[in-house]
Amino acid sequence: MSPKPPKTKQRGATPTIGLVSLGCPKALVDSERILTRLRAEGYALSRDYSGADAVVVNTCGFLNSAKEESLAAIGEALAENGRVIVTGCLGVEADRIRDRYPGVLAVTGPQQYEAVVAAVHDAVPRRHDPFVDLVPPQGIKLTPRHYAYLKISEGCNHTCSFCIIPHLRGPLTSRPLADVMREAERLVAAGVQELLVISQDTSAYGLDLGYAESTWRDRSFETRFVDLAAALGSLGVWVRLHYVYPYPHVDQVLPLMADGRVLPYLDIPFQHASPRILKAMRRPAHQEKTLQRIAKWRQECPELAIRSTFIVGFPGETEEDFTELLDWLSAARLARVGCFKYEDVEGAPANALPGQVPDEVKSERFARLMAHQQAISESVLAERVGTTIEVMVDAVDEEGAVARSHWDAPEIDGNVFIDASEGLKPGDRLMVTIDEASEYDLWAKPVASFA
Numbered sequence: 465m466s467p468k469p470p471k472t473k474q475r476g477a478t479p480t481i482g483l484v485s486l487g488c489p490k491a492l493v494d495s496e497r498i499l500t501r502l503r504a505e506g507y508a509l510s511r512d513y514s515g516a517d518a519v520v521v522n523t524c525g526f527l528n529s530a531k532e533e534s535l536a537a538i539g540e541a542l543a544e545n546g547r548v549i550v551t552g553c554l555g556v557e558a559d560r561i562r563d564r565y566p567g568v569l570a571v572t573g574p575q576q577y578e579a580v581v582a583a584v585h586d587a588v589p590r591r592h593d594p595f596v597d598l599v600p601p602q603g604i605k606l607t608p609r610h611y612a613y614l615k616i617s618e619g620c621n622h623t624c625s626f627c628i629i630p631h632l633r634g635p636l637t638s639r640p641l642a643d644v645m646r647e648a649e650r651l652v653a654a655g656v657q658e659l660l661v662i663s664q665d666t667s668a669y670g671l672d673l674g675y676a677e678s679t680w681r682d683r684s685f686e687t688r689f690v691d692l693a694a695a696l697g698s699l700g701v702w703v704r705l706h707y708v709y710p711y712p713h714v715d716q717v718l719p720l721m722a723d724g725r726v727l728p729y730l731d732i733p734f735q736h737a738s739p740r741i742l743k744a745m746r747r748p749a750h751q752e753k754t755l756q757r758i759a760k761w762r763q764e765c766p767e768l769a770i771r772s773t774f775i776v777g778f779p780g781e782t783e784e785d786f787t788e789l790l791d792w793l794s795a796a797r798l799a800r801v802g803c804f805k806y807e808d809v810e811g812a813p814a815n816a817l818p819g820q821v822p823d824e825v826k827s828e829r830f831a832r833l834m835a836h837q838q839a840i841s842e843s844v845l846a847e848r849v850g851t852t853i854e855v856m857v858d859a860v861d862e863e864g865a866v867a868r869s870h871w872d873a874p875e876i877d878g879n880v881f882i883d884a885s886e887g888l889k890p891g892d893r894l895m896v897t898i899d900e901a902s903e904y905d906l907w908a909k910p911v912a913s914f915a
């Protein structure tokens with residue numbers, strides 16, 4: 465595929481950039497930062513290839529399938545626009561990208577905001593306009609207006625054997641608490657009703673800074689997971705914690721959940737339940753007795769919803785290990801579960817482990833786990849029928865509103881469908897009574913307006 469020749473633009477026309485964002489919410493936050501910076505410098509943003517002077521492709525490099533998808537996206541951008549700057553996780557494999565697509569203008573790695581912006585300056589020189597402030601104070605968001613991801617740290621100090629994120633993104637680097645809180649305040653002032661806290665390891669937040677003190681609203685806070693949860697919980701919006709590991713200090717956040725200051729929702733990527741497999745995976749907190757911890761948390765906060773992801777077919781996983789995982793799921797009765805079939809990731813130590821599981825066994829275990837969890841989820845959700853809960857509206861049409869409860873993170877969990885829409889708009893919070901449940905979703909009627 466040969467790149468298209470550079471466009472010639474009218475002199476004085478506003479330089480315009482397109483962006484293709486692939487990968488996880490952390491990559492999405494990187495995209496938002498790049499766009500915010502470019503918009504601040506006077507660049508316009510284009511939603512299609514044809515309107516852009518150049519296109520930035522923010523890639524994902526986690527799994528081999530994600531790398532292929534990223535390479536395909538680069539190829540498409542080259543074919544459609546011709547002037548392409550590559551950034552993100554796959555950017556660490558610059559030679560591979562240039563071998564396939566010699567015409568790309570620049571390749572930069574994850575979080576290299578300065579380098580991406582410099583590459584954009586080279587490709588499409590900026591126009592100076594000191595009189596126009598083009599950026600809203602909350603920056604440019606790629607999520608709907610009523611919720612936003614809040615990235616509190618980059619990188620990771622762990623060495624999970626199936627993962628190359630620490631290699632791609634480096635060790636844990638936390639943002640000072642006051643810095644995170646100022647961004648959170650700007651988002652709330654701009655109408656955000658739900659903050660989704662993300663990182664690679666939210667519970668380790670601040671460790672790299674020695675939990676340094678940080679002043680916000682004239683109060684001193686430590687840059688620490690629990691202090692951050694408390695500060696965010698004072699903003700009056702939903703606060704949802706993702707990527708938490710079950711370290712002992714996580715117990716301290718449960719009172720905030722029981723009090724309603726932080727959503728009673730924990731996204732904990734357990735990945736497996738067999739101690740042998742968890743050890744081979746080198747998972748953080750793998751020695752924790754998780755079922756006892758979950759029971760204790762539920763005593764303290766009965767409303768707690770736990771979401772998790774699991775990997776089946778990890779090298780060395782026997783039928784016995786897998787059955788242990790199913791039994792653990794029966795005992796844990798998690799609200800929300802995602803499952804992946806193990807895949808080799810280039811450069812990950814797990815590739816060299818003995819006992820690789822054949823693809824058909826992985827597929828069979830995947831189907832069994834999903835069916836097993838579906839029955840659990842169905843019975844857990846059935847228990848909610850007749851209860852009254854708070855929900856947040858995501859979308860409205862003539863037939864009703866699509867909302868979420870505290871059990872549902874956007875995009876990944878279920879929905880609450882409301883058979884009324886009058887007067888409702890995205891971001892509204894209201895009380896509803898649940899009158900029907902399926903395996904993953906709920907149906908409800910409004911009780912009274914809340915927000």
Ligand code: SF4
Binds near residue numbers: 620621623624
């Ligand atoms: S905790 Fe493990 S899986 Fe998560 S980013 Fe760190 S090394 Fe990767």
